Amino acid sequence: MEQPFIKLENVCKTFGTNQVLRGINLSIFKGEITTIIGKSGTGKSVLLKHIIGLLSPDSGDILFEGHSLRLMPKKKRKALKSKFSYMFQGAALFDSLTVFENIALPLKERSVLKKNKIKKLVLEKLQQLDLNDIENKYPSQISGGMQKRVALARALITNPEIVLFDEPTTGLDPIRKNAVHQMITDYQKKFGYSGVIVSHEIPDIFDISQRIAMLDHGKIVFEGSPEQIQNCDTALVRQFISGQE
C-alpha cells in the first residue's frame, strides 16, 4: 500500500477547557487533493494549522513521508517547510504592502530571482486570476473576493509542493468560485502539488478532490473518495452533505 505523504496520528489539541481535536487520524497522499469538510467550529482550520506547524499537537504525531515532524532535525524541517504554502481563511494580506508587493514577497525573500523576473511572474499570476490593474492598490482598496484571489496568487507564486487552502472560495460569487476551483485543479494537474482544502462548497469540491475527510466534534468520521462519501450510509455524513440538521 502507498505510504501517505502526510499522516496525522492520534492528534489531540485543547485550548483552555475546549478540546478541539480529539485524536485525529488522517492520511494525505502525494499529488492528490484532499478536502476536509465538517460543520463550522469543528476544528478544520486548527487541523490545517497543525499540518503547517503553526500549532503543535498536545499529543499524537504528524509524519511527513514517514518521518515525525517532532523528531525531524531543524535543517530538514526548514527544507520541508519551504515546500509548503498556505492560503488563510481571512486572506492575511499585508495591509501596508500593495497587491504586487504582497504576491512578490515570498519570491523576494526566499529566492534569488531578479526584479524583472519577479515582476513578470507576479503580473502573469494576476492576469490568470482575473486581477488586472490592481497591482498598485492596497488590500483595503479592493473587495473581499479580490483579496481572496490575491491570497491565492501569493500561495501559488512559489510553485509549492504542498498547498493548504483554508476556505479559498468563501465570499466569492459563483463565477469567481468556479474560477478558483478551476485554478486549483489546473495548477494541481500542471505542477502536481498535494493540496489540502478546508471547504464548505458541497457538492463542488467533489469534482476537484480525490479524497474527502469529514470532521465532526474533533474526530474524523469519514475518509474516502468523493464517490464513497456520496454513497455513504452513515446518517451523520448523509445529513451533512445534504445540508440537513
Next chain:
Amino acid sequence: MEYFASITSSLASLGRSVIEPVQQMGKIAIFFFRAFIHIFSFPQQLSKIIEHVYFIGAKSVFVVCLTGAFTGMVLGLQGYYNLSKFGSEGALGAVVALTLIREMGPVMSAIMIISRAGSAMSAEIGIMRISEQIDALFTMDINPVRFLVTPRLIAALISFPILTALFDVIGIFGGYLTGSLMLGINSAIYYSRVNSSVLMEDVSGGFIKSIFFALFVITICCFQGYYTHTRKDGFGAKGVGLATTSAVVTSCVMVLIVDYVLTSFLL
C-alpha cells in the same frame, strides 16, 4: 481543611506573582537574542533598515529638536537662578552641557522616540499578529522576527545616538538662549565653559546609554506587539491597545532603570 486550602492558594498566587515576571523577562531576553543574531545574517535587509531609520530617526527629528530646545532653555533658567545664589552664574554653560550630555539627552530623546515610534511599532506588529499576517510570514518560510524586529533594531542603533547628539546640541543652544540672550551671561563665557567642562568620556557615556536604550526600547515595544495574542487581559483590538500601553510604560520605566544602572557604572 478549608483554612489549609486558603493558605495553599495564597502561597500559590504569591509564587505565581514572582514567577510570572521572571518568566516574562526570560521571554524578552530570548526574543532579543533571536532578533540580535539576525543582524549578522545574510542577505542584509538594507531597504527595510533605511525605511525604519527614516521612521524612527528622520521623522523624530522635529520632536527631538523641540523638546531639546525647551529642556535646554529650562535648564538655563533653573541653572541661572540656582547658580546666582552662589555667585557662580559663569558656570551655567558647564551645568547645562554636562546635564544634557550625561543624562537628559539620552533619556529625553529615548522617551520621545518611545512615544512617537515605539508606540507605533508596537501597534503595527500587534495588528499584524491579530490579522494573521505574522502567521502568513511563518507559512511563507520567512522568519517573522528577522523580518519585523531585526531591521528596527539596526535602525534604532543608528538613530538613537544621532538623535541624542542632536538633542544635546539643540539643548545647549537652548541654554544659551535663556542664559545669555535673556539673562545676560556673556556668550563667550557660556561657550568656553561648555568647551572646557565636557570631556570625551561624557560624550561617549551618553552614546553608550543611547545604544542600550535603543536595544531595550525596540525589544520591549516589538515584544509587546509580537505577543499581543497571548495577553490574558484583552483580545483583538483591545489587546493591541493594551500591548501599546504596556510597551510605552515598560520602555519608559526601563529607560530610567537602565539609566541609573549605567550611570553607576560610568561615573
